[in-house]
Amino acid sequence: THPAMGPLPQDDRIKEYLCITKEQMDKWPLMTDSTNVRLCRNPLEIKDEDTLVIVSPTRLTKQKGGDLMLQIANELDKQGTKFIWFVITTDEYLDNPIFRNNNVIWIRNRLDVSGFLNIADWVVLPSECEGDSYTIKEALYRGVPIVARHLKYFDEYDIKDGKNALFVDDLNVER
Numbered sequence: 376t377h378p379a380m381g382p383l384p385q386d387d388r389i390k391e392y393l394c395i396t397k398e399q400m401d402k403w404p405l406m407t408d409s410t411n412v413r414l415c416r417n418p419l420e421i422k423d424e425d426t427l428v429i430v431s432p433t434r435l436t437k438q439k440g441g442d443l444m445l446q447i448a449n450e451l452d453k454q455g456t457k458f459i460w461f462v463i464t465t466d467e468y469l470d471n472p473i474f475r476n477n478n479v480i481w482i483r484n485r486l487d488v489s490g491f492l493n494i495a496d497w498v499v500l501p502s503e504c505e506g507d508s509y510t511i512k513e514a515l516y517r518g519v520p521i522v523a524r525h526l527k528y529f530d531e532y533d534i535k536d537g538k539n540a541l542f543v544d545d546l547n548v549e550r
Contacts, residue, residue, distance in 0.1 A: 385409065427451070427458035430495040432488045432510050433502070435466040435473065440501030440524065443543060445473040447499060447522070452476065460499075461491050488513075495519045501543055502526070515539055 385407060392407075393415040394400040403412040435441030444462070451458050458478050465484040474481050488510065492498065498514035499522040505511075507528060514521050515534065523529075525542045536542040 424457060427456055428494050428496045429458055429460040429499050430463070430488070430491045430497075430514075431460065431499045432463040432491070433500055435462070435464055435471045438503050440503065441466075441471060441473065443501040443524075444499060445471075445476075447501075447543070448473055448476040448479055452478070461495075463488055463491065492517055492519060497522055497541075499523075 390411060392403065392409070392412045394403055394412055395415065395417050397414060400412050400414050404410050431444060433439050433441075435444065448460060460476075460479045461482055462473065462479055463482045463485060473479055492510075492513055495514065495517075496519070498510060498519055500508060500510060501522065501524050502508075503524060505526050505528075511521055511523065511534070512532070515532070520539050520541065521534070522541045522543055523534075524544050525536070529535075529540070534540050
């Protein structure tokens, strides 16, 4: 018998049992009084699939583009894009519809977002106005492009649509 499972099932119609590790194969006779066992490793199929990693350390108000973020998540789903989106925010999980998207992960507000920026493919911050966003500067410093509404101060930092940014000014956001 197995200590956690009790008696292991056996059936006279079964001529041979398959174990997936040598350790299991060696223990099988001790647990069943049977030696009709063979090693058969689990098949392993490696698929190289790209998953888009998105990071947004922001509040989810209309002014900060929370409604636009929801539209972007829904559009990515509609296009069949595999993505995971880390939203780091002061907003509560249940209060915002973006968190109903299974690809969006809510993280309670924190100041140490550098680790998230290091793994990001895109940083999404579609604010209608911004003073001088540290997150945008940190993303661009790391070579991570941004998705944002075009803000006037972007010209001071050479933030350009198609170069290091994707501007989403003209998306039709339902309000």
